[in-house]
Amino acid sequence: MKQSQLFTKTRKEAPTDEASKNAQLLIRAGYIHKVFAGGYTFLPLAVRVLDNIAAIIRDEMNAIGGQEMQSTALQSKEPWILTNRWDDDVVDNWFKTQLKNDTELGLAFTHEEPMALMMKNFISSYKDLPAYPYDIRSVFRNEARAKSGVMRGREFYWKALYSFSQNEEEHAVFYEKAAHAYTRIFERIGLGDTTYKTFASGGTFSKYSHEFQTICDSGEDTIYIDEKTGIAINKEVHNDEVLAELGIEKNTLIEKKAVEVGNIFSLADKFSEPIGLTYTSEQGKPQNVFMGSYGIGISRLMGVVVETMSDEKGIVWPEEISPFTIHLLTFGKNENIFREAENLYHDLKNAGIEVLFDDRDLGPGQKLNDADLMGMPYRVVVSEKSVENGGVEITKRDSGDVEYIDQNRVVAYFTEG
RNA sequence: CGGGGUGUGGUGUAACGGCUAACAUGCUCGUUUUGGGUACGAGUGACUCCGGGUUCGAAUCCCGGCUCCCCGACCA
Secondary structure, three states: OHHHHHOOOOOOOOOOOOOHHHHHHHHHHEEEEEEOEEEEEEHHHHHHHHHHHHHHHHHHHHHHOOOEEOHHHHHHHHHHHOOOOOOOOOOOEEEEOOOOOEEEEEEEOOHHHHHHHOOOOOOOOOHHHOEEEEEEEEEEEEOOEOOOOOHOOOOOEEEEEEEEEHHHHHHHHHHHHHHHHHHHHHHOOHHHEEEEEEEOOOOOOOEEEEEEEEOOOOOOOOEEOOOOOEEEEEEEOOOOOHHHOOOHHHHHHEEEOOOOEEEEEEOOOOOOHHHHOOEEOOOOOEEEEEEOOOOOOOEEHHHHHHHOOOOEEEEOOOOOOOOEEEEEEEEOOOOHHOOOOHHHHHHHHHOOOOEEEOOOOHHHHHHHHHHHHHHOOOOEEOOHHHHOOOOEEEEOOOOOOEEEEEEEHHHHHHHHO
């Protein structure tokens, strides 16, 4: 798209009411707008990032049998009463509201209960299992303290998949598949080297759950990493018993701050039992459905990437989730140069490459600074200088490596790798 | 939810209890400039978070509330 048409703008200074690096950079670069503590509007550039992350997640969820659906943000209280999770004393971060007739509703903070209730309509036989519906949407949590920009908001965008299986054996197979899918997702996003599958508390559901934790100085969690085995343990279950069980030496562990970017839970019949989600087995007997849930914080991931991959000049997006692959810049008043840049813009677009064309009438300093701040992986400059140097200048945002190539070879450069 | 801090044009800052709330940036117009936020000029833009109080006089002091940030607690 043409940058002159983009309604957002960059700014030199970050607002003083933001302390986190991710919020400061995302606001300065025009990705997000703060509405209240823990509530951010996702502007066009951010939507592109979130969509790119979601596309990777969809791809991997579909590959393991997931089926996307769209649940409601407003929830009826019935299933929550059944599982004893409606009371504010039990779950203190509910946002609640009501209909004109005083019927109480909850604003979704997760969907185990409504999903289990809904699946009663579709599951009655072992032939109906397994089933893996998933949902990509915003949810709401009335956090006592929102913090760290988009990394811990009161409204955030996530993916949640719920698995419905016949029994623990069937569940375990999918659980492992989901874990591998998660690993692939974080690799594709560009966080593969810094994200660890981590043993964590199973809560009231099971002995362990698994979290996916990305190393990040501003993270809320502390994890212990065993570099030899690649096993990581959340501080909450870091004790001698667990270490012995996992066969890990205490003194080889490295302590790191990290952010939970995803988690997978075995729920067993914790929800299916009280809600009455059962199926008839091959033997003709009623059985509780064995459930699992699998979350990934999409808007949080956007924050984690900014937090861990930016530099002093601005954001550095991994190519796979960047809003645009190329930031195309042109300098000067030379009309021929501008026309060449515009032609290149159309050629790239026609080749299916996402390109942001800075066609604004601004000095080179402003355009270069904006490009660094906004963080597209490739900066392509068409200018009198670039022509003198052989055509078009291509600079990689992460390494700063520069090369000049003939303008006619640019499309091939990006389509052929 | 406990503790600490904060609040002044869109943004970043300044202003002893005392003149028309100042500067930078942004934005508009003009000239200039085009490889790292170019320079100059003219404009535009503020119930100083809200409500009380003290005072001849409050952005400034006091009380209450709210907001946002930070630490902690919490986090299916």
